[in-house]
Amino acid sequence: MTGPVVVGLDGSPASVTASWWAAREAVDRHLPVVLLHSWTAQPLDVPIAQEAHNKQRYGREVLERASAELLHRHGDLALTTELVSAPAADALLERAESAAMLVLGSRGHASVASFLLGTISLHVLGLTPCPAVAVRAGDPAVEAGWGHPAAADRDEVVVGVQEPGAAARPLLEFAFTAAAARGARLRAVRALPLTSLVTRLDEDLEAEERVRLAEALAPWREKFPDVAVTKHVATGPATQVLLTASDRGCLTVVGRRRHSSHLTWKLGPVAHAALHHIPCPVAVVPHS
Incomplete structure (x- = not known):
């Protein structure tokens, strides 16, 4: 950077x-x-x-x-x-x-x-x-x-990973760099949608998403080996999951999709909610 x-x-x-x-x-x-x-x-x-x-x-x-x-x-x-x-x-x-x-x-x-x-x-x-x-x-x-x-209990950089793919890379780079600079733990948060019934399929989905999240984190953990990482996968509304996960946050990182026009701007619902309700600095990182 x-x-x-x-x-x-x-x-x-x-x-x-x-x-x-x-x-x-x-x-x-x-x-x-x-x-x-x-x-x-x-x-x-x-x-x-x-x-x-x-x-x-x-x-x-x-x-x-x-x-x-x-x-x-x-x-x-x-x-x-x-x-x-x-x-x-x-x-x-x-x-x-x-x-x-x-x-x-x-x-x-x-x-x-x-x-x-x-x-x-x-x-x-x-x-x-x-x-x-x-x-x-x-x-x-x-x-x-x-x-x-x-505050001493603010010791984590929290990053919301809505989709563990290419879109998450700028967020993870920013979050890992921030955590390394502070000597802080990084908490990577992934929210899964609610379903009407708790079934074996739900358990399988959560296991699969944990694997996907781990794969997305792997290259950054290799690049920043001194940063301790917690994978936080939970079922529920993304905004509520992120808010709950940010209890110990010294910085929360969320994403925003880039727009082709400089005349059009929009913050997604997760970024908007984070900016209004999370009790620590919030970084909004643009991604494709």
């Missing part, structure tokens, strides 16, 4: 949390970070006048504060900033063409494990050609700074 980790930074608590996560990820993967702020797409609650000059000044201050904090934490971090006038979604998608990943903040409820995704985030997540990660404010799976480590 090459290219920078690009962070959409608007000054909100969620985007700051996203920058913390991105910096740690970049250090672990030996990648540079780009902090990007669109001064024409600032949060509605920013307490500044609407003149362009003040918006640009606010943007520079946001970038300077975040840069100083991240470089103080990670002295060896290669970091640059960009203040742009283009709409945030357009600027992020343009840089996604050469980025290793995009990282976006998403406001989170204090008492409910849920994402509040705005139109910009959904648009970017549905169109980006590179993996994109959504990080919610106050996420316990994110190291928040000195004396505020990530």
Whole structure:
């Protein structure tokens, strides 16, 4: 994986949390970070006048504060900033063409494990050609700074494997790389559809799917021999199986099918549910 980790930074608590996560990820993967702020797409609650000059000044201050904090934490971090006038979604998608990943903040409820995704985030997540990660404010799976480590029980990278074939390869590459960088266990999740009766055929199907999943994992286990792997095959709705499997997740990886048109974007039901309900950063990885 090459290219920078690009962070959409608007000054909100969620985007700051996203920058913390991105910096740690970049250090672990030996990648540079780009902090990007669109001064024409600032949060509605920013307490500044609407003149362009003040918006640009606010943007520079946001970038300077975040840069100083991240470089103080990670002295060896290669970091640059960009203040742009283009709409945030357009600027992020343009840089996604050469980025290793995009990282976006998403406001989170204090008492409910849920994402509040705005139109910009959904648009970017549905169109980006590179993996994109959504990080919610106050996420316990994110190291928040000195004396505020990530929750100790968040020790697994979880990847949803809807179809153990070619479509799963980009997801597994991303997930194994993330697990190796963290020294974390990888949990590969496969959901089987519910049937009206529990029969011997159901047991045979589950055994066959375990074999298929093991075959899909085999080349990546060989490439990443130090990553411990758990195969998680369960019967039930894919979204519920993935949500249950992510209890110990420090990162959950889901897929999104690529679209031929840049004017059409869509997140599948599993990706959409994961982004709204899984209580850890969620990576959406495009695949063919």
